Amino acid sequence: TIVFTDDKAGNQYTVSDVKLIPTWRGQEYQATSVKATVKNGVATVTLIFPHITQFYNPKVTLRINGKKTKFKVCQ
Structure with a gap:
């Protein structure tokens, strides 16, 4: 589970195409649940992914209001 906030959300905030990329394997995992x-x-977004036991320096890719975004996940 990953939770983040965005203090520049405005009135509309749509999150889609959410994927977790654990860089050690190169695979992508689609989010099983997205709630914004x-x-x-201020937007609060909760992303839930399948359980992964090993990962290193993971990244998340997603679209916010249609714009593609990528960020690193703090461990």
């Missing part, structure tokens, strides 16, 4: 809520212009 916006309150006072």
Whole structure:
């Protein structure tokens, strides 16, 4: 599970095409659940993925309001 906030969300915040990429294997894992809520212009997003026992320096790719985005996950 990964939770992040975005304090520049505005009124509309759509998250789609969410994938976790554990770089040690090169595979991609589609999110099993994506939940985004916006309150006072701040979005809180919860991403749930299948259980992975080993990973190193993972990244997440996703689209926010249609724009492709990538970020590293802090372990």
